Amino acid sequence: MTKIDDIRDTFFQECDDLLEALNDGLGQLGDSADDAAFDDQTVNAVFRAVHSIKGGAAAFALDSLVKFSHHFESVLDLMRSGKVQPSIDLLKICQKAADHLTDLVASARSGNDQTGLYDQDLAAKLLAFGNPDSGEVAAPEQDFGFVPMIIPISLDFDTPTDTSTFIIKFTATYQLFANGNDPVHLFRELADLGEYSVTADTSELPDFDDLKWDDIHIKWEIRLTTARHLSDISDVFEFVDGLCALSILRLEDELATETPPQLPDIVQQKTALIAPAAQTPTDEDQKLQRGTTEKISASPKASVRVDLDLVDKLINIVGELVINQAVLTQCIDDAGLPESSQTRASLNEFKTLARDIQENMMAIRAQSVKPLFQRMARIAREASDIAGKSVRFETLGETTEVDRTVIERLVDPLTHIIRNSVDHGVEDPARRRDAGKTETGCITLSAAHRSGRVLIEVSDDGAGINRPKVLEIAVSKGLISADAVLSDSEIDQLLFLPGFSTAKVVTNLSGRGVGMDVVRSAIQKLGGRVNISSQPGKGTTIAFSLPLTLAVLDGMVVNVAGQTMVVPITAIIETLRPKAEDIHLIGAEGYVVSIRNKLIPIIDLGQVFGHRNQVGRLSDMVLLLVESDRKQPWALAVDGIYDQRQVVIKSLENNYGHVPGVAAATILGDGKIALIIDPEEATERYRPQGQMRQLQGLEEV
Amino acid sequence: MQSAAQISQADLRELVTFKVGEQDYCIDIMSVREIRGWTPATVLPYAPSYVLGVINLRGTIVPIVDLSARLNLGRSEPDSRHVVVITAINNQMVGLLVNSVSDIMSVNRSAVQPVPEAASEATGAHIEGVIAIDDRMLRVIDLQVVIPSIGEREIG
Numbered sequence: 141m142t143k144i145d146d147i148r149d150t151f152f153q154e155c156d157d158l159l160e161a162l163n164d165g166l167g168q169l170g171d172s173a174d175d176a177a178f179d180d181q182t183v184n185a186v187f188r189a190v191h192s193i194k195g196g197a198a199a200f201a202l203d204s205l206v207k208f209s210h211h212f213e214s215v216l217d218l219m220r221s222g223k224v225q226p227s228i229d230l231l232k233i234c235q236k237a238a239d240h241l242t243d244l245v246a247s248a249r250s251g252n253d254q255t256g257l258y259d260q261d262l263a264a265k266l267l268a269f270g271n272p273d274s275g276e277v278a279a280p281e282q283d284f285g286f287v288p289m290i291i292p293i294s295l296d297f298d299t300p301t302d303t304s305t306f307i308i309k310f311t312a313t314y315q316l317f318a319n320g321n322d323p324v325h326l327f328r329e330l331a332d333l334g335e336y337s338v339t340a341d342t343s344e345l346p347d348f349d350d351l352k353w354d355d356i357h358i359k360w361e362i363r364l365t366t367a368r369h370l371s372d373i374s375d376v377f378e379f380v381d382g383l384c385a386l387s388i389l390r391l392e393d394e395l396a397t398e399t400p401p402q403l404p405d406i407v408q409q410k411t412a413l414i415a416p417a418a419q420t421p422t423d424e425d426q427k428l429q430r431g432t433t434e435k436i437s438a439s440p441k442a443s444v445r446v447d448l449d450l451v452d453k454l455i456n457i458v459g460e461l462v463i464n465q466a467v468l469t470q471c472i473d474d475a476g477l478p479e480s481s482q483t484r485a486s487l488n489e490f491k492t493l494a495r496d497i498q499e500n501m502m503a504i505r506a507q508s509v510k511p512l513f514q515r516m517a518r519i520a521r522e523a524s525d526i527a528g529k530s531v532r533f534e535t536l537g538e539t540t541e542v543d544r545t546v547i548e549r550l551v552d553p554l555t556h557i558i559r560n561s562v563d564h565g566v567e568d569p570a571r572r573r574d575a576g577k578t579e580t581g582c583i584t585l586s587a588a589h590r591s592g593r594v595l596i597e598v599s600d601d602g603a604g605i606n607r608p609k610v611l612e613i614a615v616s617k618g619l620i621s622a623d624a625v626l627s628d629s630e631i632d633q634l635l636f637l638p639g640f641s642t643a644k645v646v647t648n649l650s651g652r653g654v655g656m657d658v659v660r661s662a663i664q665k666l667g668g669r670v671n672i673s674s675q676p677g678k679g680t681t682i683a684f685s686l687p688l689t690l691a692v693l694d695g696m697v698v699n700v701a702g703q704t705m706v707v708p709i710t711a712i713i714e715t716l717r718p719k720a721e722d723i724h725l726i727g728a729e730g731y732v733v734s735i736r737n738k739l740i741p742i743i744d745l746g747q748v749f750g751h752r753n754q755v756g757r758l759s760d761m762v763l764l765l766v767e768s769d770r771k772q773p774w775a776l777a778v779d780g781i782y783d784q785r786q787v788v789i790k791s792l793e794n795n796y797g798h799v800p801g802v803a804a805a806t807i808l809g810d811g812k813i814a815l816i817i818d819p820e821e822a823t824e825r826y827r828p829q830g831q832m833r834q835l836q837g838l839e840e841v
Numbered sequence: 842m843q844s845a846a847q848i849s850q851a852d853l854r855e856l857v858t859f860k861v862g863e864q865d866y867c868i869d870i871m872s873v874r875e876i877r878g879w880t881p882a883t884v885l886p887y888a889p890s891y892v893l894g895v896i897n898l899r900g901t902i903v904p905i906v907d908l909s910a911r912l913n914l915g916r917s918e919p920d921s922r923h924v925v926v927i928t929a930i931n932n933q934m935v936g937l938l939v940n941s942v943s944d945i946m947s948v949n950r951s952a953v954q955p956v957p958e959a960a961s962e963a964t965g966a967h968i969e970g971v972i973a974i975d976d977r978m979l980r981v982i983d984l985q986v987v988i989p990s991i992g993e994r995e996i997g
Contacts, residue, residue, distance in 0.1 A: 460900045703884060749886035795934045796895065796904040797989070800887055807897050813883040 151196040152249045153445060156511075159245065162189040162238050163514045170231050180220070186234075187216040193241065202248045204258040205241075211266040212237045221371075233265050239518050303334065305391040306373060308362040314354060316383035323360065329376045334366025448544070451505055455691055458494075458501045459788040462692070465494045466785075466809035502691065506541035509587045509596075512550060513538045516585055519555050523562040530579055531566055536586035542594050546686055549666055550596070553659040557598045557682050558583065560656070565602035565680050575677065577601065593668075593710075594688060599681035605674040607631045614640065632672045636660045664820055667693060667710055669767070695787045695806070695816060696764070698778040701746030701756070705778075706787055706806055706816045713765040713773060715781065720759040731758060733775050740765065744777040748801060748822050766819040774823045789816065853947045856972075858979055859926065859939040862914045866939070867946075867972070867979045872928045876942055879923040892989065893919065893938060898927065904989075905936040911987055912964050928984060935988045948972055953981055 165186035194209035215234070218224040240259050247257050308330070312323055330336055341359040345351075364373065373388055380386075469487060477483050513535045524531035542550075566572075566581030573579055583600045607628060614620045614634045626634075634640060638657040663670050668686035687693065687710065695706035696715075722734045723742070731742040742763065744755045756777065763775040787806035790813075792799060803818035856867040857876075882894030882905050891910035895902050905925060909917040917923065917938060925936040953970040969983040 456900070463900065751884075751886075790900070790902050792895070792902055794932075795902060796885070796892075799885055802886065805883075805895065805902050807900065811897055813895050813897050813902060815883065815885070 148200055151200065152245070154196065155193055155245045155249075158189040158193050159238070159242050160511060160514065162186055162241070163517070165189065166231065166234055166238055167517070170235070183216065183220045187213065187220050190216055190241070193245065197248070200248075202244075205244045205248050208237075208244055208258060208263055209241060211263050212241065215266050233262070235521060236262055237266055239521070242518075303365050303367045306362075306364045306366070306370070307389050307391060308364060308373065309359065309385075309387045310362065310377075311359045311385040312356055312380075313383050313385070314356060316380050317356075319383065321380050321383065326376055326380065327360075327362065330362060330364055330373070333368050333372060333376075334364055336362060336364045336366075338362045446504075451501075455501050455505060458498050459691060459790075461494050462498055462786070462788050463807045463809075463811075465491055466807075467811055470809035498692070502543065502688065503541070505544050506688070507544050507547055508539050508541050509547060510538040512547050512554070513585055513587075515551065516554055516558055519558050520562060520583055523559045524566075527562050529562060529566055529568055529581060531562055531581045531583055534582060534584045536584060537588045540587035540589060540594065542587075542686070543688060543691070546594070546666055546688075549662065550684075550686075553662045553684070554585075554596070554598070556656070556659050558585070561598055561600040561602070561680070561682075565600035567603050571603075575603075589688075590685070594684075594686045596684040596686065597681055598683075599679055601679040604676040604678055604680055605632055605635070605672075607676075610634055629673070632674055635672065636670070667708060669710070692786050692788055693816070695785065696781060697783040697785065697787075697808070697814065698745075698762075698764070699780040699782060700749060700778050701751035702779070703749070703751060704782065704808065704812065704814045705745070705749075706814050707764055707766075707776070707778075707819060708803070708816065709784065711766045711819045713767055715762060715764050718759060718761075718763055718775075723758050729755065731755060733758075733763060735765070735775075738773075740773050740775050742775045742777050743823055745817065745822065746777075746779065766823070774819075776817075776819060776822070787814075787816070852950050854950050854953070855945060855947050856979070856981070857926065857942065858944045858946060859924070859942045861908045861912060861939050862917075864914070865943065865977055865979050866908070866912075866982050868926070868928065868937075868982045868984060870945060872930050872984055874927040874929050874934065877925050877927065879919045879921060879925055879938065889989065890916065896925075896936065898934070898936075901934060903927065903934050903936050905938055906988065908937045908939055908982075908987070912967055913961065914964075928988070930984050930988065933988065937987070946974075948974070 165182045168182050169186070190209050190213045194206055194213055197205035197209060212234075215224065215230070215237075219230070224230065240262055243257060310323065310326075312321075316323075327336075327338055339361050341361060342357070344359070345357045351357075366373075370388060370390060374386075377384070377386055468490070472483060472487055517533050517535065520531060520533040561583050562581075566583065567575065567577075569579040572581065581601060583598065586597045586599075588595050610631050611620075611626065611634070614631075614637070615622050615624075617640065619634065619637050619640065620626070635656045636659075640656065660670050663684050663686070666686055668684050671683045671685070672680065673683075674680040694709040696709055696712060697704060697706055699705075716735070718733050724732050724734065724739070726732055731744075732739040733742050734740075742755075742758060744752075744758070744761075746752045747755055756779065758777055761777045761779055762781055763777055765773050765775055767773055787808075789804045790806055792802065792805050792815075799815070801818055801822035802815045803821075804816045805813050806816055808814050855870040857870050857873050858865055858867040860866070880896060882896045884894045885892060885904070888894070891907050893905040893907050895904050897903075907917055907919070909915060917940070919938055922941070924939055924942050926939055926942065927934060927936045929935075952972050952974075954972065955970055956965050956968050957971065967983055967987050968980045970981045972979040972981065
């Protein structure tokens with residue numbers, strides 16, 4: 141990879157962060173839009189995010205990106221200066237602009253031409269906001285990038301009626317020049333503001349022989365007489381913020397009062413950073429030092445960017461360590477060392493350490509769900525626009541951390557669910573009003589850790605599931621028999637059947653009837669479960685319960701016709717040893733077991749995996765009750781249970797391919813491989829198609 | 842200026858030769874990762890008959906192909922004298938069960954002759970060519986064909 145590609149990569153990585161900050165900021169603004177106390181800091185943060193993207197994009201000649209972010213930035217700048225009041229409408233456009241910016245960044249990243257993507261309408265809208273009056277505000281378009289923009293701003297507070305004289309003391313640092321800035325440009329900007337004179341303080345200039353070429357020796361004092369406000373002047377120095385020692389003082393203030401001038405927030409942020417060591421602060425200097433509050437921004441926790449491959453590799457190695465530890469344990473067991481021996485004590489310590497390392501490794505790969513939630517917020521916005529409904533989208537627990545791979549694979553299912561919630565869940569405004577609800581619907585997306593798993597919930601305050609209709613459709617589509625008696629939750633489960641769709645019209649959003657069963661299988665592939673609950677008139681909640689990681693899993697090690705296999709514990713509801721009289725035969729091969737007056741079909745795993753042709757002696761076997769996707773429990777018959785332990789998941793797909801009924805493989809303490817069963821697929825394989833109807837009938841027994 | 846030695850170097854092909862049943866086979870040494878003794882494999886359900894199962898190779902799951910069964914020479918009854926040749930092509934690692942490894946030899950590329958018509962279709966398809974050396978015949982295995990490609994297994 142060439143160096144420029146490296147830098148480009150870094151830019152796009154930063155863009156991710158900046159877009160996150162942008163969305164964050166806009167979200168906050170949206171929340172506080174009605175408040176009189178409008179948060180300047182947030183607007184500034186938003187502005188800076190867009191500005192940084194623009195700057196970076198200019199460096200890589202990503203023209204559409206630069207152009208769009210420029211329009212966007214102009215609007216934000218007006219907002220920042222208080223010239224444009226942030227209204228709900230404006231914020232909506234800003235949201236859209238942020239979404240569009242995300243798209244542009246994404247397409248630039250993949251190296252596509254963005255000119256086709258560039259949204260003229262949106263840019264025009266932004267422009268309309270950006271130029272409320274004459275159009276004097278927008279800087280000429282060629283001026284992208286690093287040139288500071290001068291925007292005449294009239295501020296409500298403390299508007300100087302007459303011209304006043306400012307004394308500006310400016311000392312550049314080495315870094316300022318290193319970054320390619322030049323004070324002369326700044327001074328020219330100042331000269332544009334009014335009557336101005338500059339004197340260079342060369343008193344610290346050493347003799348020519350002692351002169352170090354890259355040291356800073358000159359200080360400048362500028363006397364500026366202007367009608368402009370102080371903030372206009374400090375804006376000139378915005379892009380060298382932190383790279384110079386700067387003080388700005390209005391002459392009258394100094395004469396009139398002894399206290400430092402009252403400055404608007406925006407100015408207070410710009411703080412003189414490094415005072416050159418040679419400069420001994422005099423009384424006057426201190427007085428001049430504007431903004432006595434040295435703002436130390438809450439610096440984010442130090443972090444490093446690490447190549448994901450490296451993390452994945454480390455996780456694999458840690459997996460090896462866990463396996464190795466299991467091997468060691470077995471060796472020591474086999475050696476028959478006494479419980480109290482030194483070796484065993486050390487082994488126990490080793491176990492603890494291995495587990496610690498593993499947990500911390502997992503924490504490294506864990507990411508907060510925030511970017512995912514922001515993406516979903518966008519989906520909700522777009523969906524509600526298309527559906528013509530007014531929807532408020534709320535998120536809870538967005539700092540919850542989940543394994544990266546889990547997050548990636550949550551995008552599609554969540555998108556489906558949120559679109560469904562907007563389309564089917566939330567009613568249109570008129571119906572909501574009739575039902576005595578607010579016209580704006582509310583969809584809440586929440587994440588939380590619950591007993592070693594992650595719980596993600598999407599709930600809406602809509603009409604809830606229309607159960608009679610669901611039942612009617614299920615019957616008409618032949619998914620259940622007409623006389624089936626189902627409980628409410630069983631009806632809700634019907635939504636997950638393949639080919640089920642209640643929408644009368646297939647809309648842009650949903651209604652193709654592929655959604656929910658795809659959601660379900662996607663979540664189950666992640667080792668998760670989906671739950672749906674609904675209250676008529678009050679809303680629907682769909683909950684995912686997911687494992688924290690895809691690298692390890694708690695499994696039950698079982699014996700299947702002499703083969704050691706692992707069943708994920710999350711799938712198992714209970715285990716039991718059946719009594720001979722509880723096992724009944726239906727037809728030639730169909731065994732069922734009666735558990736608490738419910739008849740549950742039995743599947744012999746040994747038969748499923750072809751280890752034996754005949755069903756084994758069920759009364760000698762152990763049954764594992766598992767939940768299947770139809771909420772119909774199945775009993776998996778195994779020859780015995782060995783153990784219950786954490787196992788490292790190893791892919792079979794890399795070197796071989798998918799094996800039906802098998803999710804993955806793992807390595808046991810003796811170094812042997814055991815296959816991890818996918819109970820869903822195992823029962824699926826065994827079960828003849830269209831047996832649902834027959835099974836529904838069984839429940840009534 | 843290129844030396845004659847360099848040219849001939851490029852023309853040489855290094856091959857690992859081994860016995861399957863009573864026949865001599867060989868594969869390019871570049872695709873061989875390691876050679877190890879047979880250890881019982883974990884049986885894979887729904888696998889083709891020539892796939893004996895998977896073994897743990899330092900944490901990687903590696904499927905084992907019974908080369909004898911794959912070449913239609915009859916299934917072998919693997920025991921500790923059998924040898925597994927671990928091969929890697931296209932990032933896929935597969936072990937080949939053979940009776941024994943004989944030798945590593947360099948042959949000139951031009952020594953590889955096309956497969957004679959006499960070869961049965963099942964065996965011939967898995968061989969990219971033959972080499973006649975002394976009074977022996979080496980069959981060069983086409984790994985791409987012999988190794989079950991990923992995804993081919995979907996059918997139960």
